[in-house]
């Protein structure tokens with residue numbers, strides 16, 4: 001065995017001290033609203049603003065602290081805060097780092113609800129936003145002003161799956177002294193290290209929807225924000241505590257249970273997704289496959305320079321000559337693929353998207369977009385399902 005085990009081995013052999021005389025693989029699950037103190041002096045010297053001790057269930061229990069430590073390990077970070085959903089982790093980062101008068105920059109292919117938050121809640125609080133082209137670092141540079149306090153990154157971009165020039169974008173942010181936060185749900189800490197990619201560059205904060213791969217069961221909603229920077233961690237912790245954000249120990253237990261198998265599941269999703277994406281690329285009605293690991297996909301070269309794996313998520317563009325009703329009939333004809341949002345669970349999912357309502361430059365990707373989230377079923381069965389549904393379009 002090498003002197004320094006890989007992060008995934010460290011994740012499985014994470015230090016944990018069970019109660020005296022108790023030996024078992026899983027960590028115990030601790031639940032509490034009230035945390036009791038030994039005496040009044042201990043009560044008076046408590047502080048929820050540090051993680052040195054326990055003050056109240058909302059601010060952390062041994063169970064939430066254990067998951068936070070493991071997620072920090074998975075992502076190659078040092079500190080983590082949990083949130084009750086991925087979207088809530090995004091708002092927590094925004095609240096921690098932005099105030100009235102500031103501006104946040106979002107990639108034009110950002111996760112839709114994150115843009116919705118910027119357009120509504122952030123705007124109401126006097127925080128403006130601009131969109132930038134994640135495939136063009138010069139475009140980002142041109143949008144930065146003295147009011148820019150945070151740049152969100154997403155790799156790959158939502159739905160259209162462009163893999164951005166992460167190194168170029170982070171270099172621009174650094175040069176202007178602006179903080180970066182990455183929606184790392186797709187990478188999950190496995191496709192690349194958010195804090196150390198492309199020659200040691202990295203983002204300041206990596207946010208994940210644990211709802212996807214860390215949960216893996218399609219049964220939990222949770223989010224996280226990880227950082228290597230202690231002062232940023234304290235800003236996140238203050239937002240977390242002041243917002244009253246907490247996660248239930250039963251949900252944390254489910255994620256702790258799934259985490260040791262995340263690498264196996266992620267690579268299985270990846271392998272099946274790539275084989276189906278390649279097969280779909282050979283189908284006459286498929287005009288383009290948007291999967292960053294496939295040559296010719298938007299940002300493939302940046303994916304290849306940054307990643308050594310990919311998630312089980314990709315989109316296809318179907319022939320623009322098809323009618324919307326034909327595309328709906330194709331999706332309805334799928335049997336193993338279920339129609340629904342989210343990804344990272346055992347069951348394959350499919351969603352047709354209307355790009356005209358999502359992207360300003362619709363012409364770049366002509367055709368009907370259908371997104372697939374590949375589950376853990378046998379690849380041959382999924383391919384057969386796609387083949388029979390494609391007959392709807394013949």
Ligand SMILES: Cc1ncc(COP(=O)(O)O)c(C=O)c1O
Nearest residue numbers: 085086087111185209211222342
């Ligand atoms: C890229 C991305 N970020 C964040 C989220 C939000 O996660 P949650 O559903 O846990 O709020 C999602 C959910 O689909 C997502 O796809």
